[in-house]
Amino acid sequence: MVSFEGKVAIVTGAGRGLGASHAKLLASLGASVVVNDLGGSATGTGASTAPAEEVVAEIIAAGGRAVANFDSVSENPEGIVASAIDAFGKLDVVVNNAGINQAHAFEGDIMASIRKHMEVHFYGTAGVTAAAWPHLIASGEGRVVNTTSPTLVGFPEQTPYVSAKGAILAFTRTLAFEGAPLGIKINAIAPTAASRMSDEADLPEDFKQFMRDNLPASLVSPVVAYLASAGCAINGEVLETQGGAVKRFVLGLNGGYANTELTADLVGEHIAEILDASTHVPFATIDQQDLSAVGK
Incomplete structure (x- = not known):
């Protein structure tokens, strides 16, 4: 049985949607969780402490252990890791979930959008992982779960988003070689689930409703929990997951x-x-x- 008793986990972007679901599941399985969320919009503007605080309150009310962190993954990843060490004295698991999405045709000031997506998705993922690395080595069973996307096969007017997610796939696959001899496993999910990001996306309303009815975040989080567990038997893999279906996402x-x-x-x-x-x-x-x- 998967258990996180005695384990400490960071989940970035955990104030809403997939991240909140991941954090609450890990806490219910025994993990002490740092709920990180800048509290901005799905497009990357603004900030609020409320989303992370609300998830922490839910976890504590259910008998779990959690603290909130409001740092930006791109600007202060070290602060996120410090929250885990200060609150719980160690770190075993990093779930890199934070992200934004600005649908943008390849025109106008496209480079600003590309840079913004890279800062949050890729540099945020790499930065939090780098800050956590010494603690994951000390854990002896360090686990990193990154978030890429099924849209890697291509999606219109999503070049900034998909390009940043592609960088995460390469990062996951390559860093797994370095993690293996250290006892660290690095994997990724490519999820599809109803969330604030999908609700705000330029998608047909009937498709959004289909996602709400059939693709809940709660059916993605069990995959994250397995990949984050000490019993995870794979390394450097990407698992596509939606609506309870789990598949290996492969290059070849x-x-x-x-x-x-x-x-x-x-x-x-x-x-x-x-x-x-x-x-x-x-x-x-x-x-x-x-x-x-x-x-x-």
Whole structure:
């Protein structure tokens, strides 16, 4: 049985939606939780202490242990980690959930939006993890759960958001190699769930209602709890999760086409073979991957 008795966890962006669900589930399973939330809007403006304070109050009322933290993941990740150490004396789990979404066509001041998304999603994830790293090593069973997105396959007018989520996938996969010999496992979820972010998105109202009815945050959090647990058996993986379904989200290569006298014309002539999905093979797990073959 998954238990977090004696464990300390940070959940970023935990004042609402998925983060709040994650924090409350971990607390119900015994974890002492730092509920971090700047309290801004879904697009990244404003700030309020209320969201994090309300989740902490719920956890304490249910008999759990939690403290609130209001630092920005991009501006003061060290402060978030310090809250865990000051309140509970250690840190075992980091759930990087904080994020924003500004739907933005690739025009106008697009770079400002790209930078903002990278600051919150990627630099926030990397910064909190870096600040937590020595404590996760000391834990001996450190766990990091990052949040990427199913939209990595592509989504219109979401280049800033999806690009930042793609950076998190690469970060997860690569840092897992360094974490493995230290007893740290780093994985990610690619969730779809009804939340404030989906409610405020430019989506058809009937689809938003479908999400509310069928894709609750509560069916994503159990995946986070498993990945955050000492019993987690995987490393460097991304699990897509929505509505109770859980799948491995993979990158890979197919058989392709090879010719030591390659020309542009040959690429065009063999493009169907190059794109042939029937020969696709996912990349191996981190502990099985042969790095000598990468790029060849």
